[in-house]
Amino acid sequence: MRVIIVDDEKLALRQFQFEIEGIPWVELSGAFLNPVQALEFIENHSVEAAFLDIEMPEMNGLELAEKLRELSPGLVIIFITGYEQYTLDALKIKADYYLTKPYDNEDIKEVLERARLLSARQKKRVYIRTFPRFEVFVADSTVYFPNSKAKELLALCVDHRGGTVTIEEAVDKLWEGREYDNRVKNLYRKAVMQIRQVLSEQGVEDIFYGNRGSCRIDIIKIDCDYYVLLKGNPEAYKKWKLERKYLEEYSWAEETSAMLELSEREGTL
Known part of the structure; x- marks a missing residue:
């Protein structure tokens, strides 16, 4: 399963990469500090799930999610954030999952497995x-x-x-x-x-x-x-x-x- 992560904190990107290293069916296709770069990447690459921070400069995660869905309607969107007040906003744009920081390896495994099942059900061509x-x-x-x-x-x-x-x-x-x-x-x-x-x-x-x-x-x-x-x-x-x-x-x-x-x-x- 090909995934990307977008977060304006380098430490968050490194943690995510560390947590998924032991999951053989997950491939990290891209890790982006800049949301615009993530959009450019999705235009030319096939990805099944996107993990997005919400509070980011230039473009927040909610705005980014809407643009990503325009480019790739079947993309599974998972928000990773330390702010629970965004839950309702995430639901409004039909985010698939919401992961609250701090998270551990078991949390990320569970969400990835759910994302994989959802992506498979949507595709199955x-x-x-x-x-x-x-x-x-x-x-x-x-x-x-x-x-x-x-x-x-x-x-x-x-x-x-x-x-x-x-x-x-x-x-x-x-x-x-x-x-x-x-x-x-x-x-x-x-x-x-x-x-x-x-x-x-x-x-x-x-x-x-x-x-x-x-x-x-x-x-x-x-x-x-x-x-x-x-x-x-x-x-x-x-x-x-x-x-x-x-x-x-x-x-x-x-x-x-x-x-x-x-x-x-x-x-x-």
């Missing part, structure tokens, strides 16, 4: 189909992956339902039989880069997290027929019974497919 084959749709349009291994790696992440896919597992399943050396590691890293590129072109790069050693998807930000089936959705079950095929193009998906068959026989699907 991505639909992933796994029955019978793997396809990704953004705003109802099919996403094309020029590299088949990049697409397969993303499918493996979907199969893990938000769990981490290590480079070792990816190599074992996508490049079966290949020696685990620098060449095959580079193939994995190339696939990660291409996933990022394709998703970035679609404006949904925030559903995927990848680095040199592992990757995963953020399941909160996508809809997927497989996930809906596991939640007991009757329409998804009808579709599964009709197809009875899960990621049929990938041999490593046979284990999950067998699990689904077993669950159906046992009446737990």
